[in-house]
Amino acid sequence: MSHFGFSREPFTPERFRALVADPVAGGYASFEGWVRNHNEGRGVIRLEYEGYEALGIKEGSRVVAEAFERFPIARAHCVHRLGVLDIGDLAVWVGVTAAHRDAAFAACRYIIDEVKSRVPIWKKEHYAEGDSGWINCEVRPADAPAGSVPP
């Protein structure tokens, strides 16, 4: 079974917590990403997440597999929401268990950081003023690094 998944419906961490339960585990670390009502000084009223699911499941599963290689953990799982989310909604959940807490904390941090930077998921923010924007895709000319355009 894959250790990374998408959910088009709202979910609670309790639904997936059992997936990381293990008799050898002495610690459980989790991370919940929530939808906040502001970003870079602007009021946010809701979000949309879009995912390239086939590749996203592969890349997300690779991230979790790397966490198993790097840290002595028992189990790990990550679920990311897709669709329209309101303020306060759960956007992503990571759960890790390990014999000892250091590994659980470190692996949990590794998984959320790598998922955010590598898994093909896009976030559109809808602002209080009525406009919207795709996060990390709004490039001002001065921001464009040299060679950023593909051949």
Add this chain to the structure above:
Amino acid sequence: MVAVQIEYFAVLREHVGRAREDLTTTATTVGQLYAELDQRYAFPEVGRVKVAVNDEFRDWTAPLKDGDFVVFIPPVAGG
């Protein structure tokens, strides 16, 4: 000439105005295919774009084969 299918996501999907298209092209690499489509659609400047072929990340120099499924990946923003 090769026949390929392209899927667009997020900012590129909205810019192109559809999620999928079938295309016959003389491009021999995915980079050439992107350049051809960029000429047609004038893609917005979004920063560093990546590419996947048949649901795996590939280099821009990857050869294009008949039946390939190609996705251009603008900067991601999960979490």
